Amino acid sequence: MLTIPLIQIGFGGVGRAVVERVLDARDEFEWRMGLEFEYVALCDSAGAVIDQNGLSPGTLRRLLEHKRQGRSLAESEVGYRHEGLLDIVDLAGSPEAIVIDVTASDDTVPALQLALDRGYAVVLANKKPLAGPIEVFREFTGSGRLRYEATVGAGVPVIATLQEALxxxxxxxxxxxxxxxxxxxxxxxxxxxxxxxxxxxxxxxxxxxxxxxxxxxxxxxxxxxxxxxxxxxxxxxxxxxxxxxxxxxxxxxxxxxxxxxxxxxxxxxxxxxxxxxxxxxxxxxxxxxxxxxxxxxxxxxxxxxxxxxxxxxxxxxxxxxxxxxxxxxxxxxxxxxGAGVHGTAAGVVADIVALARCRK
Ligand SMILES: NC(=O)c1ccc[n+]([C@@H]2O[C@H](COP(=O)([O-])OP(=O)(O)OC[C@H]3O[C@@H](n4cnc5c(N)ncnc54)[C@H](OP(=O)(O)O)[C@@H]3O)[C@@H](O)[C@H]2O)c1
CATH class of the missing domain: 3.30.360.10 (Dihydrodipicolinate Reductase; domain 2)
Incomplete structure (x- = not known):
């Protein structure tokens, strides 16, 4: 069994649907692919929750409920007010980690850069990091460790078709x-x-x-x-x-x-x-x-x-x-x-699995 640590930036509509999907798929991913995913960090714009030993499914479900009530992770029992995304990636990261960006912000670029520099993989639903200067697009995609299916067409496999079929x-x-x-x-x-x-x-x-x-x-x-x-x-x-x-x-x-x-x-x-x-x-x-x-x-x-x-x-x-x-x-x-959090989350999770399989 290969255990892959997940660090997720963003816990809005898509972010919550990704966490739910990963939790729901636990057993199936284990028997079908020999993969276990473990959240080690989760953050929103103000707060973060980090546990290098992995957040338990129970804790994740409580955080989902907490966030659904419109409260920040900073106000949760296990959360704290973060001072930037670099610290989170730095604290929670390990070489096998996958960082998931489900924000709609440009501010994630330095943290994604750090993650790729450290050899982690990255999954984006957020278009903005790939829509800035072309050098960043080339550097990020040239790493071979970044996937971005959900940035175009949500869950419809547009990028995979273009890259892997055409x-x-x-x-x-x-x-x-x-x-x-x-x-x-x-x-x-x-x-x-x-x-x-x-x-x-x-x-x-x-x-x-x-x-x-x-x-x-x-x-x-x-x-x-x-x-x-x-x-x-x-x-x-x-x-x-x-x-x-x-x-x-x-x-x-x-x-x-x-x-x-x-x-x-x-x-x-x-x-x-x-x-x-x-x-x-x-x-x-x-x-x-x-x-x-x-x-x-x-x-x-x-x-x-x-x-x-x-x-x-x-x-x-x-x-x-x-x-x-x-x-x-x-x-x-x-x-x-083409829209909706569940279709988008499906695209994100498929990318997470594809990157994890490359690590086997
Ligand atoms: N919704 C869809 O159907 C859909 C379809 C395709 C693609 N997408 C893309 O998926 C991404 C997420 O969409 P969404 O609907 O989930 O958006 P959302 O509900 O607005 O959630 C965005 C999340 O990102 C967090 N965030 C914002 N800035 C941040 C920062 N600087 N650092 C850390 N966290 C930050 C927000 O924190 P707070 O909770 O504290 O505000 C929130 O948790 C977007 O890029 C969107 O374009 C969405």
Missing amino acids: LASHDTVHHIEGCFSGTLGYLTTGLEQGVAFSQLVGQAHAMGYTEPDPRDDLGGMDVARKALILGRTLGWPLELEHVEVEPLYPAELGEGSVEDFMNAIETLDESYRQRVQAAREQGSVLRYVASLQGSEARVGLQTVPQDSPLGRLQGTDNLITFHTEVYNETPLVLQGR
């Missing part, structure tokens, strides 16, 4: 197109059904499908980071500012409070209605698409044929099409649940 077989990727935002998928499906843009944004906001400020989704930057990660995985020397981004609202609505924004978006309804109508007259629909071709990436609203994989996509699912030398006339298509 690039590893010396296939040539000509063109990638995908819908990578459940929120924007919800909006474009609703527009197609004739619902007003402002009403859709209001509903998505009320149901918690958007960030607290919907402009964070509608601005397209989250999709742009995913396109950047895909382009870099293809080997393209892209920076975030090279990705052409079409936001779904004009620059003047970028100022002001969320309330101001929500009150002003009715002014966009008519232009979206006209765009949907113009697309329909050509047998097409609007989708918010990330498109990569010829070393360039762009994200924005595109008119796609109704009878195409992207055109048939409905609701919050994610979809990616790879047009390659091998998958030429018919592209390779992956589709599935």
Whole structure:
């Protein structure tokens, strides 16, 4: 039996789902793979819990409950207020350790760097460390000890397909197109059904499908980071500012409070209605698409044929099409649940297992 210590940075929706999944899979991973995972450190933005002998399943379940009640790990019985992530990696780490970043923060980069320098492995659901300067992307991914499946398409195995099926077989990727935002998928499906843009944004906001400020989704930057990660995985020397981004609202609505924004978006309804109508007259629909071709990436609203994989996509699912030398006339298509903590946690756990297997 190989025991792998886990250090997890972030204990929000995805972080809790990862811990639950690792706990639930304990017996199966032992008999099926001869692997035992043991949490040695867990932290949120303020607090940490560390035990080099491994946090027991009972302690982890109590911490899950504590955190679900909206309290910081710093306030838990076994927790303390941490003074930075470097100390946590330093204190809890060992050469076999895997560090899991399930935050949405840039601040984790130095701790991830330290972990990789020490020979630990790293799993990311957090896109930001791979969407900063390209040198960091190259250094991190070049280590061979970092996996990042959940950064694009949540649990849909987009990165594994690209790396382990296409690039590893010396296939040539000509063109990638995908819908990578459940929120924007919800909006474009609703527009197609004739619902007003402002009403859709209001509903998505009320149901918690958007960030607290919907402009964070509608601005397209989250999709742009995913396109950047895909382009870099293809080997393209892209920076975030090279990705052409079409936001779904004009620059003047970028100022002001969320309330101001929500009150002003009715002014966009008519232009979206006209765009949907113009697309329909050509047998097409609007989708918010990330498109990569010829070393360039762009994200924005595109008119796609109704009878195409992207055109048939409905609701919050994610979809990616790879047009390659091998998958030429018919592209390779992956589709599935693209948002939600459980799908994302599944992608993270699959990466943890893949890295652990390399250590056997
Ligand atoms: N939710 C999804 O469906 C989904 C899908 C695909 C990818 N992702 C990605 O997965 C990541 C996590 O998403 P989420 O929905 O779980 O977010 P979340 O609920 O906001 O959780 C983020 C966690 O990170 C912690 N954190 C923030 N800054 C930190 C720092 N500097 N040091 C240590 N901990 C820090 C937060 O601490 P506090 O608890 O103290 O605030 C929180 O526990 C994000 O990068 C997101 O883009 C999410």
